[in-house]
Amino acid sequence: MARPPRQWAGKSGLPDVHRRIVLALIAVLAAVPGAPSAAADTVAHGVASQHIKKLGEEAIASLRTPGLALEAREARLRKLLVEGFDMAFIGRFVLGRHWRTASPDQQSEYMQAFSEYILKVYSSRLGGYAGETLAVVSERPAGDKDVIVNTRIDRPSGPPIEAAWRVRVADNDPRIIDIAVSGVSMAVTQRDEFASVLQRNSLNGLIERLRARTDKMAASR
């Protein structure tokens, strides 16, 4: 059942591009893998493409488990996100130059707070999701270490979204390190947002804010 797209639009704490990235994430994690075209089929066997397809399939299984409470679904999605993304890499990138000047204790506290924050933001948005379709369109190498997997997300509520997943494959362990929607990178967007917070606050201030956001309690019965 499709919900109105309105809930993703309009006033929100996230910049517009960030919302579209959330949509792409939803799609990949909740999608029924679409039947790829003959051309797409030849490239969809790469390790990186398989990684994204598998993540999608496992997410569907979690979301469709009947009788599972919302918090339990969110917890399963968290686990998939932890396994699918290289959170440490993303966290370091997003902090930019502030990472190098932070003390080891600050680095560890930041990393803990950052991954909790990202997991909460995405799992709480995905947990109630019902379904869109995703097809792997193509896959190409990017630099020495990465593969970009291009996907197309078809949705009933609007035009298709083109999402590119940057996957780093090390030791046969593929991990997503970035998502770009319409060419705009999630990691870069997040880095800009943190940079503007860090202009007015110390690193400890940023960590405190991330913590406070994830410390909030869920709905109560």
Add this chain to the structure above:
Amino acid sequence: MTGVRVPRRLTAALALALLAASPARADFEAGWQAYQRGDFAAALAAWRPLAAAGDARATYNLGVLYDEGKGVVRDDAKAVDLWRQAADKGFAPAQHNLANSLIAGDGVAADYREALAWMHRAADQGLARSQYTLGKMYAYGLGVARDPAQAVGWIRKAADSGDVRAQYNLGKMYRDGEGVAHDLGQSASWFRRAAERGYAQAQAALARRYAAGEGVARDPVQAMMWTVLAARQGLERADAQRRAFAAQMSPDDIAQAEKLADRWRPRP
């Protein structure tokens, strides 16, 4: 029926009260079921009238929907407004969330002093999560002068109630002698309590206690088992630690530790 005899008039009054309360209760429950299904629009529709009638829990839940953008356009200021209403009625989770919005500056100007006051009220009602956060506010000096002894006091309350982050932090405080006398035995024992419940940070910390023989008898196999468990949860630090330990262990010991980790189950 045998047993306690209830005065007839009281029974009648009870029945009346239940009757009066049940439609609201049924509406609340319908909202809860919708929320669990992920039908947030229906949850919103069920809880909104209850909130308008002054039900603190429904008001609080509406705030959660606005805060997370579920079934509604995300609106931090609206969430703060709703939580403040429920907090004024004494609803502890609303006090807790309002305090966090005031710390983060979400939908309201950041104000540590007011945040501290609300966190205190929730902590006084026995909410372990608030006791922990209040302890951290004293530890960092947020909204109040830094006070390590107060920090330990509140974090200990939360740890005693079973909050794993508090148990882990208490372990660190004993280890570092921060606000409390340095005590490696106590430190290891608090790390263990959180580790046994599956908290990755505590598992990695307990592993280091076993590796160094600090507060526990040195035991490389136990050290390896706990660090493997933490690494499996994606804790990067534990992964590095696992490689360092492995370099100094026999293949047999490593295999035994991994077998122990496979069999390990978190304590509920």
